[in-house]
Every structure is written in structure tokens, then in C-alpha cells.
Amino acid sequence: MGSIQPQGEPFIEADGVRVDARDVEALRGVDEYGSMYRAAEELGRSYARIQRRVSELEETFGPLLTRQRGGTGGGGSTLTANARDLLGRFDRLRAEFSGLARTEESVFSGTLVDRDGLLGTVETPAGTIRAIVAGAGSEGDATAEAGDDTESPDDTNEIVQVSVRSDAVVLTTPEEAPKPSETSVRNRFAGTVESVESEGGIARVTVDVGVDAPLRALLTETSRETLALEPGETVVASFKATAARGVLAPEHGGSVGSESAEVDTTEKGTSEDTTGNDTSEE
Amino acid sequence: MGSIQPQGEPFIEADGVRVDARDVEALRGVDEYGSMYRAAEELGRSYARIQRRVSELEETFGPLLTRQRGGTGGGGSTLTANARDLLGRFDRLRAEFSGLARTEESVFSGTLVDRDGLLGTVETPAGTIRAIVAGAGSEGDATAEAGDDTESPDDTNEIVQVSVRSDAVVLTTPEEAPKPSETSVRNRFAGTVESVESEGGIARVTVDVGVDAPLRALLTETSRETLALEPGETVVASFKATAARGVLAPEHGGSVGSESAEVDTTEKGTSEDTTGNDTSEE
DNA sequence: AGTCGTTGTATCTATATTGATGCAACGACG
DNA sequence: CGTCGTTGCATCAATATAGATACAACGACT
Structure with a gap:
């Protein structure tokens, strides 16, 4: 108990209207029980709410239910192909998210030495990494929250933290590692296997790549x-630039002037104690 | 306008308490303006709320602010290392999510022919795919929503939709494609390049792998x-099993008996019209 | 023509979240 | 020792969201 879990609430948005888990549950209920009325009953929710909500969603997502009022059994509603498509999308999105929560990430801190559109080159103690760097660079994305005033047209030499999901890391035997000219994999690190733990057909491998925090692979x-x-075997770990994300480290406006870790690895989904991060001392 | 966007609201959870974008905004405000009071003012939010919220979060996440009441300037608050760590995590999580929204996925539908823990083998028209298949299989995960009654201890022969993010797909030249014995990449498809579009240093490539919907790679x-x-070049597209997610297709409880697409590809972040999905006709 | 279980609304209430306001305590500083 | 802008806390109001209830309309079927 008490483990810190990075997660996400999936939703599908259009025109500011969101379809969330609750909506999906309702739609699925209608599919299963044949009517909004019974779905509401079975799910222990109010019919009125579901009815209003569906109508509301239909305004932006198009027809979701084919209603029949009256008739044998009083009528009922069935999902449109449109609705099924939406449900399918949501399921896959949710799968992606639950996977994301289960996946550890390795993070390297370095300085942005070059930038071409979304693509950045980051110099880290472990070597050069190419990654997609969000922010300032080019497009105005939905990430922008209030109070962001990083408007620097050129953010080279900024400190960037690059994170790679462990399921994006490919391991190869050193002899047979393909040359960069033959694959679309841009980031490669040689290292030695540090630890291996296996569970449910999936193995978590940590690779020592020369810096204090290991690179994790799933x-x-x-x-x-x-x-x-x-443990002890030598391997080549590689990952695509498009699978690595860089985040500009926000410089703390106010007080403490230090921080800026060199490299640290953050476990997702397994860590339990955050307090003792040996990152910034006094 | 009107584009459908699968997205997610990132949050970090522990013991049922969530740190969301709003909380992060507040903390960052404190960091920037030096006190909760001024942060509230600048962000146009109520001080009371922020104060209560921070205290609430500290109960589960440990100390976040070092307060000083009185003193020059009346006092103020600064972030603890703990809080900075939390902010860092959140930023990376958010980057992961915004990337996810931008990333297209390719989805293949097939039948689950084998399962070993989380790992499933799915037979699709395009070939055999190994993927992490969520649900029923082993662990009870946070994904489980109300109303799920798929309790089949053995879900082989179920219909599964496997989705692969385009940033997880590695392309190699056919000659030099490494043999599976040399890498940790389990899924390989030979195909021909169908289309290429480039923007901001990133190229989206679609690969025809023999089925109607192409495999997309970033x-x-x-x-x-x-x-x-x-276009026209032959390539080998491959991706790791741990980067592919399978979702058990929920059989529609009620009415329509068809659907069950063979293969379809859903664009994330770029699509605009959901209606005309040539998946299930009439 | 009546029955039945729906759909479609409208209205009211319950609850949760957030903002607004007020006020005592604090403590370095002048 | 008073000033000042905080923190800490309590209380009330505003708002948003969801449930509860009621009732007319519907239409295939008996």
C-alpha cells in the first residue's frame, strides 16, 4: 500500500466535449441490456442523466443510439456503428494507458544541443540522445497550461530530461547489432545487464550504460x-528517437538555485517512497 | 475544427489521492511567486482552496512546502525536494501523454490462440503477433470498470484487437533485418512502403503488409x-511484443450480431470523421 | 382499444467542489 | 514595539454535477 502511481484518465475529445469512462460504461450498458432505461437500472444510475448525456454527446459525435419508442417490449435502443467505433477506440486507448502505468521509464538529463522541428538532440552523460522534445519549439500543443511563459524561440542549451519507456527499448547481442544505416533506430547504448526479474512471461531487465542509473527494458x-x-552479459540497448520524449526542465523561478540532476531513474508503478531523492542537496 | 482526439488527463495517485494538472499548476505557482498567497492571486484562484489542497496532498505525499509565517515580507513558502520530484514526474508523464495523443496506432484484429501470463499470441490476417493482452488473464488491474463480467479463466479463441503505436515500429532494410534470435523484437512483417509524409523532422510512413489497412510507423x-x-520500396517492419497491446473485443450483448472487423486502422489525433469507417458495413 | 416498457422532458433535490471572506497567529525588521 | 504580508483555519456562498421523481408520447402487440 502507498505506492505512487502515475496514471491517466483516458478520454476522447471533440469540440471540447469529452467521452470518459463513465460515458463508455453507460453506452456499453445500453448495448448489453438493450435500453437506456434498463442500463440505468442495472448500473445503479439515473435514467435521466444517461439520457441527457447521450443526447449531449450525440450533438458532437453524431448518432450513437438508434432509439425505438413504443413497440414490443416498449422499445429500446441499440448502438450505432459510430458508437461501436467510439467504444473500440476507447478500449484501445485505455489499454495503452494501463500499459503505460505498468511501464517503467528511464530518464536521462542533459542539455539540448540541437533542434530541428520536433526533433531534438540531447547531450547526456550516457551519450547523445535524439528525442522528440515538446514545448517552445514549433507547434502550439494542448499541453500548454496557464502560466507558461517559456517563449524562447531558441531553446538550445536548455536542460532537458529525456524519458524512454522500457517497452520501447530493444536489446540486441553486441555482435549482431545492426548498424544505424540499416534501421530506423537512432539511439544506441552499449552496456552490461545489471539485473533481471521475470514475471508472467515478461522480463524486466536493467542495463548499466555507464551512468549511475540504469536503462530499463521490458x-x-x-x-x-x-x-x-x-547479469553480467554485454548487450546493446537501442530505442527510436520518436519513442523518446524530452521535457524542458522548468527553471525554478523563486528560491532554490540548484537541482538539475545529472541522471536519475524513476520507477513507475513500483516505487513507494519519494522523499529521499538524492537529487538536490541543500 | 471538430477533430476527434483521444487523450488522457495525467495524474499521479497514491492511496486514492490524486495530484492532477491543477495541483501541479498551483505548486509551480508557489515556486514561481514564493508564497501560496501570491500564487493564488496570480493564478486567479482562491488562497483558501490552495492552502487546504496542499495540506491535503501532504498527508499522503509527504511535505511539499516549507512554510514560513512571519518574517521579512511576511513569510512565504518554498518547494521541498519532494515536491520538485513530483513536478518532474508529472512533466514527464504529461509529455508521454501528449506524445501519445499525437501518435497514430495501427490496429489488427485476430484471435487469441495462446496465452502465457500477460503475453498473448494473436493470429491475424497479417500474421502472428505477440502482444501484452490485458484483462481476464492474470492480474486484477485498475482498468476494471463496473459491469465487466468477462470472467473466462481461459480466453483463447477470443477475438482480440492488437494495437501498436507508430512510434514503436522499427523499419529495417530487408537485407539487413536482424534475425529474431539476435534481438528482443518478436514481431516482424515484410511489406512495401505505401506513403510517406514528412513534417518538422518527423516522417510518417505507412507500410502495406498485405492486409487492407497499412501499418504506420513514425x-x-x-x-x-x-x-x-x-513509396514502393520494400521494408521489414518490426515491433516488440511488450509494445503491442491486445484488447479483448467485448461481444455485443444485445442486438447486432455482426461487426468483428478483420483489420482496421484508426488514426489518432488527425482523423476528423468517424462515421465512415469502412469496417462494419450496414 | 387497452397494455406495456420504453423514450423524452422538466423540475426539484442532494452532494461535491470551489471561491469568498474574515480573523487570529506569526516573526523578522525597522 | 508596532508594521507587514504571510500562514492557518473556519464559515458561508456560488457553482457544477448527479440522482429522484413525475408525466406525456409512442407504437407493436394482444
């Missing part, structure tokens, strides 16, 4: 066996 | 050039 147990990955 | 423009990817 593999199938099958792959781990095939590659004969054991 | 590359750096540099990679695209290096691999000389142009």
Missing part, C-alpha cells in the same frame, strides 16, 4: 532466454 | 533518408 521472457540475458 | 526524417524509404 522484454518477453522468451526473448530474454533467446538472447541469454543474464 | 520515424525521424533522417532515418527515412538513410533507409531511402520511398
Whole structure:
């Protein structure tokens, strides 16, 4: 108990109207029980609310239910193909998210030395990393919150934290590692396997790449066996630039002047104690 | 206008308490303006609310602010290292999410023929895919919503939709494609480049893998050039099993008995019209 | 023509969240 | 020792969201 969990509430938005988990639950209820009325009953929610909500959603997402009022059994409602499509999207989105929560990330801190559109080159203690760097650069994205005043047209030399999801890290045997000219993988690190733990057919491998925090990779147990990955083995870890995300480290406006860690790794979904982060001392 | 956007509201949770974008905004305000009071003022929010909220969060996340009451200037508050760590996590999470929204996914529908813990083998028209399949299988995860009654201990032969994010797809030249014994990449498809569009240093490539909907890949423009990817070229597209997510397709309880698409590709973040999905006709 | 279980509204209430306001306590500083 | 702009806390009001209830309209079926 008490574990810190980065997560996300999935939703599908159009024109400022959001379809969230609750809406999906309702629609699925209608599909299952044949009418909004019964769905409301079974789900323990008010019919009025569901009815209003569906109508509201239909204004922006198009027809979701085919209603029939009267008739045998009094009528009922069935989902349109449109609605099914929406449900499918939501399910996949949710799967993506739950996976994201389960996936650890490795983060490297470095300085942005070059930028071309969304693509940035970050110099880190572990080597050069190419990543998609959000912010200032080009497009105005939905990330922009209130109070952001980083408007620097050129953000090179800024401190950037690059994070890579462990499920995006590919491990290869050193001998057979393909040259960059042959794949679309731009980031490569040589290292040695530090630890391996397996569970449910999935193996978590940490790779020492020369800096204090390891690079984490998520593999199938099958792959781990095939590659004969054991602690001490040498491997090449690589990941695509488009799978790595860089975040401009916001400089603290006010008081403390230090921080700016070199490298640190943050576990997602497994960590439990945040307090003792040896990052910024006094 | 009117584009459908799958998204997610990031948050960090512990013990049922969530730190959301609003909280982060407030904390960042304190960092910037030096006190909760001024932060509230500048952000146009009530001081009382922020004060209560911070105290509330501190109960589960540990000390976030170092308060000083009285003293020169009346006092003020500064962030603890703990709080900075939290902000950092949130930023990276948000970056992950905004990236997710921008990333297209390719989805293949098939039947689950085998399962080992989280890992499933799915037979699709395009070939066999190994993916992490959520649900029923093993662990009770946070995804479970009300009304889920898929309790089948064995869900083989169920219909599954496998989705792969385009930033997880690696493209290689056919000659040099590494054998599966040498990498941790389990899913490979041979195909031909269908279309290429480039923007901001990032290229979106669609690969025809023999089924009607293409596999999408996101590359750096540099990679695209290096691999000389142009429409018509043959390539090998591969992705890790741990980067592919499978979702059990919920069978519609009630009425329509068809649907169950073979393969369809859903664009994330760029699509604008949902209605005309040529998946299930009439 | 009556029955039945819906849909479609409208109105009222309950609850949760947030803002607004007031006020005592604080403590370095002049 | 008073000033000042905070923190800490309590209380009330405003707002948003969801449930509760009521009732007319509907239309295939008996």
C-alpha cells in the first residue's frame, strides 16, 4: 500500500466535449441490456442523466443510439456503428494507458544541443540522445497550461530530461547489432545487464550504460532466454528517437538555485517512497 | 475544427489521492511567486482552496512546502525536494501523454490462440503477433470498470484487437533485418512502403503488409533518408511484443450480431470523421 | 382499444467542489 | 514595539454535477 502511481484518465475529445469512462460504461450498458432505461437500472444510475448525456454527446459525435419508442417490449435502443467505433477506440486507448502505468521509464538529463522541428538532440552523460522534445519549439500543443511563459524561440542549451519507456527499448547481442544505416533506430547504448526479474512471461531487465542509473527494458521472457540475458552479459540497448520524449526542465523561478540532476531513474508503478531523492542537496 | 482526439488527463495517485494538472499548476505557482498567497492571486484562484489542497496532498505525499509565517515580507513558502520530484514526474508523464495523443496506432484484429501470463499470441490476417493482452488473464488491474463480467479463466479463441503505436515500429532494410534470435523484437512483417509524409523532422510512413489497412510507423526524417524509404520500396517492419497491446473485443450483448472487423486502422489525433469507417458495413 | 416498457422532458433535490471572506497567529525588521 | 504580508483555519456562498421523481408520447402487440 502507498505506492505512487502515475496514471491517466483516458478520454476522447471533440469540440471540447469529452467521452470518459463513465460515458463508455453507460453506452456499453445500453448495448448489453438493450435500453437506456434498463442500463440505468442495472448500473445503479439515473435514467435521466444517461439520457441527457447521450443526447449531449450525440450533438458532437453524431448518432450513437438508434432509439425505438413504443413497440414490443416498449422499445429500446441499440448502438450505432459510430458508437461501436467510439467504444473500440476507447478500449484501445485505455489499454495503452494501463500499459503505460505498468511501464517503467528511464530518464536521462542533459542539455539540448540541437533542434530541428520536433526533433531534438540531447547531450547526456550516457551519450547523445535524439528525442522528440515538446514545448517552445514549433507547434502550439494542448499541453500548454496557464502560466507558461517559456517563449524562447531558441531553446538550445536548455536542460532537458529525456524519458524512454522500457517497452520501447530493444536489446540486441553486441555482435549482431545492426548498424544505424540499416534501421530506423537512432539511439544506441552499449552496456552490461545489471539485473533481471521475470514475471508472467515478461522480463524486466536493467542495463548499466555507464551512468549511475540504469536503462530499463521490458522484454518477453522468451526473448530474454533467446538472447541469454543474464547479469553480467554485454548487450546493446537501442530505442527510436520518436519513442523518446524530452521535457524542458522548468527553471525554478523563486528560491532554490540548484537541482538539475545529472541522471536519475524513476520507477513507475513500483516505487513507494519519494522523499529521499538524492537529487538536490541543500 | 471538430477533430476527434483521444487523450488522457495525467495524474499521479497514491492511496486514492490524486495530484492532477491543477495541483501541479498551483505548486509551480508557489515556486514561481514564493508564497501560496501570491500564487493564488496570480493564478486567479482562491488562497483558501490552495492552502487546504496542499495540506491535503501532504498527508499522503509527504511535505511539499516549507512554510514560513512571519518574517521579512511576511513569510512565504518554498518547494521541498519532494515536491520538485513530483513536478518532474508529472512533466514527464504529461509529455508521454501528449506524445501519445499525437501518435497514430495501427490496429489488427485476430484471435487469441495462446496465452502465457500477460503475453498473448494473436493470429491475424497479417500474421502472428505477440502482444501484452490485458484483462481476464492474470492480474486484477485498475482498468476494471463496473459491469465487466468477462470472467473466462481461459480466453483463447477470443477475438482480440492488437494495437501498436507508430512510434514503436522499427523499419529495417530487408537485407539487413536482424534475425529474431539476435534481438528482443518478436514481431516482424515484410511489406512495401505505401506513403510517406514528412513534417518538422518527423516522417510518417505507412507500410502495406498485405492486409487492407497499412501499418504506420513514425520515424525521424533522417532515418527515412538513410533507409531511402520511398513509396514502393520494400521494408521489414518490426515491433516488440511488450509494445503491442491486445484488447479483448467485448461481444455485443444485445442486438447486432455482426461487426468483428478483420483489420482496421484508426488514426489518432488527425482523423476528423468517424462515421465512415469502412469496417462494419450496414 | 387497452397494455406495456420504453423514450423524452422538466423540475426539484442532494452532494461535491470551489471561491469568498474574515480573523487570529506569526516573526523578522525597522 | 508596532508594521507587514504571510500562514492557518473556519464559515458561508456560488457553482457544477448527479440522482429522484413525475408525466406525456409512442407504437407493436394482444
